[in-house]
Amino acid sequence: MGATGIGAAWLQRPLCRGYRAVVFVMAHVAVRTADAHRDQPFGWALGLLPNTEAEVLGLWSQPDASADLLRDLRELGVERITFVMDAGWQAAADAALNACPRARRAPSTEHFVRSATEPLKRRLGAAASADLRAAFSGGSEAALSRVIQSAIPATDQADRMSEAQHLQQSLAALSEQDRRFVLAADRTATVLLEELARAVRRNGYFLNQDAAIEFVAEALLGAERRMDRERAAMAAHVGTLRAAPQGRLAESRAV
Numbered sequence: 001m002g003a004t005g006i007g008a009a010w011l012q013r014p015l016c017r018g019y020r021a022v023v024f025v026m027a028h029v030a031v032r033t034a035d036a037h038r039d040q041p042f043g044w045a046l047g048l049l050p051n052t053e054a055e056v057l058g059l060w061s062q063p064d065a066s067a068d069l070l071r072d073l074r075e076l077g078v079e080r081i082t083f084v085m086d087a088g089w090q091a092a093a094d095a096a097l098n099a100c101p102r103a104r105r106a107p108s109t110e111h112f113v114r115s116a117t118e119p120l121k122r123r124l125g126a127a128a129s130a131d132l133r134a135a136f137s138g139g140s141e142a143a144l145s146r147v148i149q150s151a152i153p154a155t156d157q158a159d160r161m162s163e164a165q166h167l168q169q170s171l172a173a174l175s176e177q178d179r180r181f182v183l184a185a186d187r188t189a190t191v192l193l194e195e196l197a198r199a200v201r202r203n204g205y206f207l208n209q210d211a212a213i214e215f216v217a218e219a220l221l222g223a224e225r226r227m228d229r230e231r232a233a234m235a236a237h238v239g240t241l242r243a244a245p246q247g248r249l250a251e252s253r254a255v
Contacts, residue, residue, distance in 0.1 A: 008214075010221045011058055018080035019047035021095065022057065026088035028172035029190055029212045030205040037205050040212055043069070044220065046079075046192065048185035054219045054227060056192070061214045066095035069160045073180070083182055087111040087189055106182045108171040109136040110190040111140065116152060117158050124151065132164075137183060139172060141165065192223045 023046045031040040045057040058072055069092055083106040086093035097103050113132045117125040128151035135143035144164050152160050171179055199219040206212035 008217065011056075011217060012076070015047070015055075015057055015076040015078050016049060017077055018050075019057075019078065019082070020050050020181050021048040021083040021085060022046070022081050023048075023087050023108065023185050023189040023191055024096065026090040027193060027196065027216075029200050029216065030207055031212050032205045032207055040206075040209055042216060043092055045069075045073075045092070046185065046189040047081075048181060048188065052181070052184060053231065054185065054188045054224075055079040056224050059213065059217050059220060061209060064091060065243075066091050070095055070099050083178070083185075085111060085182065085186060085189075086198075087186070087193075106174070106178075107167040108186050109133070109167050109171070109183070110186040112163060112167055114190070116156075118166075119153070120151065127151075133187075136164075136168060136171065139168065141168060144168060159172040188227075192220065195223045196220065 006218075020022060024043065026043050026047065028039050028041050030037045041061065042061050044059045046054055047057045048054050057078070058069065060072075060077070061070055062068065081096060081100045081103045084093050084096045084103050085106050085108045087108040088111055093105070097105060100179070109132075113129050113136075116132065117128045120128060128147060131147040131151070132144070135147055145161060148157055148161050148164060171182070174182060195218050196216065200216070203215060206215065
């Protein structure tokens with residue numbers, strides 16, 4: 001998959017046999033060349049398990065090599081994918097759909113949110129992103145229309161509204177449970193992408209492609225470990241609440 005150090009060992013770990021949703025993400029880093037910096041694309045995938053736990057499935061420095069991606073996932077143990085999501089890496093999503101006949105395409109509203117709000121200033125973009133997510137989650141076409149008309153440049157509004165309506169219709173066609181899984185996978189992938197983007201900005205450009213892919217692998221590993229810690233802390237908190245006496249009824253029982 002490209003990485004050679006700690007990240008490589010992590011990326012070669014066995015994966016689960018089945019994932020409820022897999023999001024294929026495309027990102028970029030700046031790599032230094034002899035006389036300039038070039039934009040180096042790379043792709044990665046996030047899988048959501050039936051228990052809603054998420055994990056990074058892989059990282060590829062040649063995102064046009066879809067066959068390599070599918071071979072890697074099979075060799076690591078992946079057999080079933082329920083929903084495939086394209087978050088900027090369409091070639092990988094299409095290849096996964098072709099390789100998994102029972103897999104279904106699911107919309108990535110987060111990819112739409114990122115592309116629609118990218119031209120906006122940071123504060124306006126953050127507010128518009130939150131409003132768009134709420135509109136998609138609530139299933140309100142009127143709310144979508146209001147956000148797009150208020151935040152998106154007039155020249156782009158018609159195209160963005162058409163795309164948003166298609167995404168919303170695709171979400172509405174899913175069962176409530178499937179919709180929750182799809183939105184959760186989509187949002188988790190975006191959180192990791194944003195965390196990765198901050199790490200890359202702090203680092204600046206990379207001396208070569210190998211250094212870039214190793215840095216990205218270790219950043220994704222760190223992000224996944226953070227998610228694991230947060231999930232464990234939440235589980236412990238929920239367990240404490242369940243074990244603790246509840247209100248007046250518990251007090252009366254204690255007496």
